[in-house]
Amino acid sequence: TEGPLVLGIESSCDETGVAFVRGTTLLADAVASSVQEHARFGGVVPEVASRAHLEAMIPTIERACAEAGSRLADVDAVAVTSGPGLAGALMVGVAAAKAVAWALGKPLYGVNHLCAHVCADVLDHGPLPEPTVALLVSGGHTNLLLVRDIADDVQSLGATVDDAAGEAFDKVARLLGLPYPGGPSIDQAAAQGDPRAIAFPRGLTARKDLERHRFDFSFSGLKTAVVRWVQERERAGEPIPVADVAASFNEAVADVLTRKAIDACLEYGIHDLQIGGGVTANSRLRALAEQRCADAGISLRVPRVRLCTDNGAMVAALGAQVVSRGHAPSSFALPADSSMPV
Ligand code: KG4
Ligand code: ZN
Numbered sequence: 001t002e003g004p005l006v007l008g009i010e011s012s013c014d015e016t017g018v019a020f021v022r023g024t025t026l027l028a029d030a031v032a033s034s035v036q037e038h039a040r041f042g043g044v045v046p047e048v049a050s051r052a053h054l055e056a057m058i059p060t061i062e063r064a065c066a067e068a069g070s071r072l073a074d075v076d077a078v079a080v081t082s083g084p085g086l087a088g089a090l091m092v093g094v095a096a097a098k099a100v101a102w103a104l105g106k107p108l109y110g111v112n113h114l115c116a117h118v119c120a121d122v123l124d125h126g127p128l129p130e131p132t133v134a135l136l137v138s139g140g141h142t143n144l145l146l147v148r149d150i151a152d153d154v155q156s157l158g159a160t161v162d163d164a165a166g167e168a169f170d171k172v173a174r175l176l177g178l179p180y181p182g183g184p185s186i187d188q189a190a191a192q193g194d195p196r197a198i199a200f201p202r203g204l205t206a207r208k209d210l211e212r213h214r215f216d217f218s219f220s221g222l223k224t225a226v227v228r229w230v231q232e233r234e235r236a237g238e239p240i241p242v243a244d245v246a247a248s249f250n251e252a253v254a255d256v257l258t259r260k261a262i263d264a265c266l267e268y269g270i271h272d273l274q275i276g277g278g279v280t281a282n283s284r285l286r287a288l289a290e291q292r293c294a295d296a297g298i299s300l301r302v303p304r305v306r307l308c309t310d311n312g313a314m315v316a317a318l319g320a321q322v323v324s325r326g327h328a329p330s331s332f333a334l335p336a337d338s339s340m341p342v
Contacts, residue, residue, distance in 0.1 A: 003022050003023035005022050006323060008021060008313060009097045009315060010081045010093060010314070011085075011090060011093030012086065015032070015311065016032040016057055016093075017060070018064040019312035027067075030312070034052035042180055050092060061100075072103075077108075078100050078108050080334075083340030085113055091336045094336045108332060111319060111322065112154075115147075116317070117308075118136065119150050120276055120303050120311070120313060121307070129271075132274050134276065135261040136276050137165040138166050140167070141159075141277060144261060146270075160217040161213065163223065165219060165253055168219035170183065171223050172223060175226060187284070190243065193247030195248055195251035197244035200222055200225050203217060203221050214260075214263070222252055226245060247284075262298060273301070276307075276314075278309045278310070280302055
């Protein structure tokens with residue numbers, strides 16, 4: 001395949017990712033995760049994540065090189081997530097990328113983590129249709145994006161006003177006594193339950209909310225509704241139907257996410273929807289997105305789960321797009337920007 005060989009480095013949260021991409025071809029994708037170190041805290045602890053990146057970075061680079069059958073010296077450009085994310089965690093990746101680029105005399109490209117998630121899809125399905133609407137749902141992010149040019153023109157249509165979708169899964173799982181990370185646990189429990197058992201609220205879908213928050217999301221009211229429902233049952237001394245609660249909660253999240261994503265496509269006259277981020281692993285979200293996109297005549301692109309969660313592959317993929325579209329490299333003074341906008 002054609003194009004420059006791009007090394008991608010990701011360290012914005014709890015995954016240390018290093019990958020090699022040429023064009024839209026993934027050559028190697030090594031990921032080390034500190035997720036289990038955070039499990040007993042019920043969420044990612046920034047200081048723990050930073051230290052884990054520091055320990056994992058060089059071994060993960062070595063693994064990626066071995067997997068690709070490439071030497072670092074073969075690399076034509078180095079791309080790294082420079083934001084948004086946890087500041088200390090980002091700094092480890094940015095410092096590593098600078099070191100490699102500096103030592104090799106190769107250009108450095110700082111890229112946006114959210115845009116990288118969207119770009120992961122090219123590794124499975126080839127060049128992105130542009131414009132496309134993209135829904136990004138992970139433990140840290142819930143964004144609806146209008147992508148006119150993935151390297152240059154990505155507009156935020158809406159985002160969560162409180163918890164991220166994955167965070168809501170993690171919190172509700174904890175409440176139900178299910179293991180961390182909560183998303184997979186709820187997904188599994190929900191398979192045994194009835195999604196129509198309990199009518200949980202759909203955040204920011206009331207007419208008055210739509211005026212100001214048409215494409216925004218809110219999950220904290222839903223979480224509170226689940227807490228109240230469970231507490232009332234407990235007070236009455238009744239058993240908690242965990243599977244039904246999980247299925248009904250999962251349905252509420254999947255319903256709002258897919259509804260707003262499709263409304264955005266219709267509003268902007270766009271026929272393509274791309275979904276990414278760790279929550280994309282959710283079976284109900286996938287099924288509902290497929291069904292509703294088919295009904296609305298929208299073509300849906302969802303990469304394999306491994307490319308939806310944090311990894312270096314998506315960073316290298318976006319780096320390759322930035323390089324091939326002729327953008328200037330970043331300065332070696334590139335900072336880590338924990339709140340970088342798209
Ligand atoms: O993208 P990701 O690996 O990391 C970032 O947050 O950037 O996403 C992790 C999130 C966690 O909140 C996890 O509970 C959620 O994705 N998740 C799921 C599922 N698998 C992972 N949520 C719902 N259903 C799943 N099957
Ligand atoms: Zn992410």
